[in-house]
Amino acid sequence: xxxxxxxxxxxxxxxxxxxxxxxxxxxxxxxxxxxxxxxxxxxxxxxxxxxxxxxxxxxxxxxxxxxxx
Numbered sequence: 001x002x003x004x005x006x007x008x009x010x011x012x013x014x015x016x017x018x019x020x021x022x023x024x025x026x027x028x029x030x031x032x033x034x035x036x037x038x039x040x041x042x043x044x045x046x047x048x049x050x051x052x053x054x055x056x057x058x059x060x061x062x063x064x065x066x067x068x069x
Contacts, residue, residue: 001045001046001047001065002045002046002047002048002062003043003044003045004019004021004026004043004044004045004062005021005041005042005043005044006019006020006021006022006026006041006042007019007020007039007040007041007042008028008036008037008038008039008040008041008042009025009038009039010038011027011056011057011058011059012057012058013055013056013057013058015056016054016055016056016058017033017036018058018059019042019044019059019062024060025058025059025060026048026059026060026061026062027054027056027058027059027060027061027062028044028062028064029049029052029054029061029062029063029064030046030063030064030065031044031046031064031065031066031067032067035067035069036067040069041069042067042068042069043067043068043069044062044064044066044067044068045064045065045066045067045068046062046063046064046065046066047062047063047065048060048061048062048063049061049062049063
């Protein structure tokens with residue numbers, strides 16, 4: 001399991017949620033969407049899935065298993 005901390009941003013495509021960590025941007029897949037509001041600082045736990053195909057054209061896909069404020 002990987003832990004990431006950063007700021008939530010909206011993607012350019014509808015429904016795409018990104019986490020900007022300062023060094024990298026991740027596309028968040030799954031997790032508690034209610035907690036993932038643009039501008040929120042969050043810690044997310046899960047697994048990077050760089051080979052996952054998505055309709056979002058930004059960030060490295062990251063499958064979220066848990067979200068903390």
